Amino acid sequence: xxHILSRHRNILDFxxxxxxxxxxxxxxxxxxYTLVIAVVASLIFFVHALKREAALVLDAAPDxxxxxxxxxxxxxxxxxxxxxIRNIRGVSAVVPRRWGYYYDPVFKANYTLxxxxxxPVTPGTIVIGSGVARxxxxxxxxxxxLRSYQxxxxxxxxxxxxxxxxxxxxxxxxxxxxxxxxxxxxLPRGVATDLAVSVANPRELVTVxxxxxxxxxxxxxxxxxxxxxxxxxxxxxxxxxIVVMLSVAVLAFIIFAWDKxxxxxxxERKEIGILKSIGWETADVLLLKFWExxxxxxxxxxxGVILAYLHVFFxxxxxxxxxxxxxxxxYPQFRLIPAINLYQLAVLFTLTVLPYTAATIVPAWxxxxxxxxxxxRS
Amino acid sequence: xxxxxxVTKRFNIGKNNQFTAVDQISLKIAPARVTxxxxxxxxxxxxxxxxxxxxxxxxxxRIILKGVATAFFGLADPAAGFEVSSLPERFTTEIxxxxxxxxxxxxxxxxGISALENIMLxxxxxxxxxxIIRTRAQELLKQFDLTRQAHAMVEWLSxxxxxxxxxxxxxxxxxLAIIADEPTAHLDSRLSxxxxxxxxxxxERGKTVLIASHDPLVFEAPCIDTVVEMRDGRVIGQSESP
Numbered sequence: 001x002x003h004i005l006s007r008h009r010n011i012l013d014f015x016x017x018x019x020x021x022x023x024x025x026x027x028x029x030x031x032x033y034t035l036v037i038a039v040v041a042s043l044i045f046f047v048h049a050l051k052r053e054a055a056l057v058l059d060a061a062p063d064x065x066x067x068x069x070x071x072x073x074x075x076x077x078x079x080x081x082x083x084x085i086r087n088i089r090g091v092s093a094v095v096p097r098r099w100g101y102y103y104d105p106v107f108k109a110n111y112t113l114x115x116x117x118x119x120p121v122t123p124g125t126i127v128i129g130s131g132v133a134r135x136x137x138x139x140x141x142x143x144x145x146l147r148s149y150q151x152x153x154x155x156x157x158x159x160x161x162x163x164x165x166x167x168x169x170x171x172x173x174x175x176x177x178x179x180x181x182x183x184x185x186x187l188p189r190g191v192a193t194d195l196a197v198s199v200a201n202p203r204e205l206v207t208v209x210x211x212x213x214x215x216x217x218x219x220x221x222x223x224x225x226x227x228x229x230x231x232x233x234x235x236x237x238x239x240x241x242i243v244v245m246l247s248v249a250v251l252a253f254i255i256f257a258w259d260k261x262x263x264x265x266x267x268e269r270k271e272i273g274i275l276k277s278i279g280w281e282t283a284d285v286l287l288l289k290f291w292e293x294x295x296x297x298x299x300x301x302x303x304g305v306i307l308a309y310l311h312v313f314f315x316x317x318x319x320x321x322x323x324x325x326x327x328x329x330x331y332p333q334f335r336l337i338p339a340i341n342l343y344q345l346a347v348l349f350t351l352t353v354l355p356y357t358a359a360t361i362v363p364a365w366x367x368x369x370x371x372x373x374x375x376x377r378s
Numbered sequence: 379x380x381x382x383x384x385v386t387k388r389f390n391i392g393k394n395n396q397f398t399a400v401d402q403i404s405l406k407i408a409p410a411r412v413t414x415x416x417x418x419x420x421x422x423x424x425x426x427x428x429x430x431x432x433x434x435x436x437x438x439x440r441i442i443l444k445g446v447a448t449a450f451f452g453l454a455d456p457a458a459g460f461e462v463s464s465l466p467e468r469f470t471t472e473i474x475x476x477x478x479x480x481x482x483x484x485x486x487x488x489x490g491i492s493a494l495e496n497i498m499l500x501x502x503x504x505x506x507x508x509x510i511i512r513t514r515a516q517e518l519l520k521q522f523d524l525t526r527q528a529h530a531m532v533e534w535l536s537x538x539x540x541x542x543x544x545x546x547x548x549x550x551x552x553x554l555a556i557i558a559d560e561p562t563a564h565l566d567s568r569l570s571x572x573x574x575x576x577x578x579x580x581x582e583r584g585k586t587v588l589i590a591s592h593d594p595l596v597f598e599a600p601c602i603d604t605v606v607e608m609r610d611g612r613v614i615g616q617s618e619s620p
Contacts, residue, residue: 003505010502010511014495021490267489274486275499277433278547279475281468284503372474373428 011284015291030300036253037304037352038311042319044344045312047235049336054231057169058224062095062196063205065222066212076191081216085197088211090204096192098181102146102174109135111174113146115181123177125159131171133161146174148184156180197221264363272364276372285368286361293360297353305345313338379409379446379555379586380430381459385439387425387611399425400436401611408604409445409554412577412587414597417608423590424559426608429463430588431478431557432470436463446477446554475504479548481558485540487532487547493539494519494528497546504551511550518546522576538569545576555586562593574599 019026066085068077082094098115111132121127126144128136138144138158146154162170176184199208209221264272272285280288311317313336387400400422407413407430415423428434429441444459462473479500487496497515498508519525522542527535532543541561548556558577562570570593577587578601589596597605607615 002507006507007503007505010505010508013508014499014502017491017495271488274488277480277482277486278500279471279551280500280503281471371428371434373425373433 008287011287012291012295015288016295018288019292019295026296030296030303032253033297033300033352033356034304034307036250037301037348038307039319040250040348041305041308041345042311042317044341044348045308045339046317046320046336048341048344049312049339050235051232052339053336054169054235055228058228058231061224061227063199063202063224064197064209064212065097065227066195066197066216067220067222068194068216068218069220070218074194076187077194077219079190079192081219082192082195084215085195085212088208088215090199090201090208091197092200093198095196095198097194097196098178098187099193100181100185102184104136104146107135109172111172113174113176113181113184115178116175117178119175121159121175121177123179124155124157125177126156126180127160127162127173127175128158129162129170129173130164130167132174133158144174146184149186152183154180154183258359264367269367272367273370273372276368276370282365282368286365289360289364290357293357294353297356301349301353309338309340312336379444380405380407380588381440381442381444382406382430383440383442385426385429385436385441385463387422387429387434388437391437399611400429402439403611403613405606405613405616407586407588409586410581410584411603412581412589412601413604413606414602415588415590415606415608416592416597418592420610421608422611423592423608425611427557427559427588427590431480432462432465432474435470439463443473443477446473475500475551477554479551479553479556481544481548481556481561483560483563485544487540487543489533490531492529493524493532493535493543496532496543497550499550500547501550514552515546515550518549522546537565538572541565541569541573542576545573549580553585555588556580558587558589558591560591560593561589562591562596567595570595574601577601 066077066081068075068081077096079096082096085091086094095117097117100113102111102113103109104111109132116127128138128144133139136144140158140161142158144156144158146156148154156176162173181187197208197212199205205223205225209223212219212221275285275288276282311319316336382403382405385400385403385405386398388396388398390396403422403426415426417423425434429436440461441463442459442461446459462470465473488499494512494515497518498511501511501514516525516528519528522545524539524542524546527539527543532540535543545556548558556577561573565573574596577589577599580587581601581603591597596602603619605617605619606613607617
């Protein structure tokens with residue numbers, strides 16, 4: 001065992017000294033390799049952390065939302081629907097929700113206006129998301145003016161600004177009292193925007209949804225799992241778009257790395273011949289090349305992953321936040337909670353480190369399988 | 379120590395350019411003596427050295443090594459000898475590593491690493507701890523008056539110093555035999571004589587030395603015991619020194 005370890009250590013030492021001998025070439029390779037890993041790993045970390053964030057936020061969302069449809073579009077739902085849905089077996093609660101969108105032409109931003117029945121707000125006051133506060137440059141206690149649908153200005157005092165931790169979904173939120181909401185939009189009496197339905201047994205969710213759809217053909221029940229799936233698809237799609245954009249860079253790296261790793265210079269071939277002639281086996285030469293390839297690719301992988309971690313979780317993914325996070329003037333500003341998908345990292349490892357190491361070994365094997373007397377004759 | 383029986387080596391067998399480099403050679407190389415293979419270019423000297431040094435296999439014939447203890451024939455009687463011509467690579471490599479030290483025509487040192495590292499290289503795959511190899515290499519450096527050059531890159535060394543590094547590298551695994559192929563081809567007369575003095579010293583220490591050369595400074599040197607004359611892949615004469 002000690003003999004085997006010593007052999008590995010000796011050959012590894014020589015591999016590292018060989019890498020140092022070709023400093024410029026290996027440094028260039030290491031830099032490009034690290035950069036590519038950092039970008040791809042950033043993307044993996046970022047998309048995964050966003051999905052996790054969305055899942056955490058949606059955890060508090062209702063099991064099911066029932067919307068009324070009119071000519072294929074979302075319409076206000078009569079409150080009588082809520083009464084009837086409450087009577088369906090398995091339904092534990094039905095809460096009518098009132099919310100809507102408001103476009104502020106001065107600040108050129110869209111806000112989501114919401115009535116929170118569970119945590120009522122005093123009439124004349126509002127609770128706003130951090131994005132709204134930033135956009136309007138207002139703080140707690142300041143006055144915010146909204147223009148109602150009748151054209152009358154509505155003056156509301158900022159009671160609280162929501163914590164930045166929930167900014168991913170609360171950035172554009174304005175929570176107000178039911179009276180203010182009514183003054184704002186003048187909704188007809190006896191309607192809500194949609195219904196939040198809770199079901200005691202999660203296994204009955206689909207059955208309840210089917211019953212609602214059958215009893216009210218003009219409604220559309222949306223399950224929480226469907227919302228989660230939509231978020232997942234959304235972030236996957238956005239991630240995919242970035243990958244497509246990056247694919248040219250990744251392809252260029254693959255060609256570069258393949259060329260650098262697989263092309264043995266005349267000097268390297270000569271060295272392999274010398275090593276064979278002084279008593280190295282083909283397996284020893286392959287071990288040397290394996291260690292050389294592994295040293296570069298493992299260290300580049302590690303550095304790339306660390307850079308990606310810092311980029312995503314400390315610098316808020318500054319490089320591609322705009323492409324992945326926002327869809328409005330109110331880009332949410334938040335620090336993601338570190339979340340790493342080990343499976344995806346393992347896939348990245350398999351797709352980068354293994355092919356690179358193989359690319360270094362194969363040409364060395366071809367060069368090392370010649371008779372050692374070739375060195376004697378060269 | 380080494381016994382060759384009807385050894386033949388052909389290259390490019392079955393092709394238009396097939397040729398026989400070594401043709402039916404039978405030879406005995408005595409231990410602790412210096413043998414020179416003498417002959418013009420293309421006479422088969424280097425091919426014969428490569429066959430004896432387990433670097434390549436003969437097309438036909440047998441090469442028997444006697445007095446060599448190896449790990450895989452550990453229980454066998456070393457004096458009885460064993461045939462190396464048909465062994466797989468793993469075994470021939472081990473024999474090459476432990477039995478022979480090689481000195482090449484152009485020294486074949488690895489550039490970009492120090493003299494010390496070059497000397498240590500043949501021992502790396504043997505699995506000995508590096509500290510032990512380093513100590514042995516430092517002793518050799520001292521022995522060959524190279525201590526000051528230990529950490530110098532080999533390409534910075536003079537021809538004579540490179541030659542001494544090559545000899546030290548050949549000795550790192552403490553081999554029974556030294557094989558040198560045209561060792562004086564790139565040396566001036568002074569360095570060639572110096573090299574032959576080192577050969578005499580190796581002989582004194584009980585090493586078997588086998589040299590391929592057509593340099594009179596080599597085959598006329600006083601330390602030479604046997605001169606085997608070759609031409610066209612055959613042995614055409616053999617002389618023993620008195």
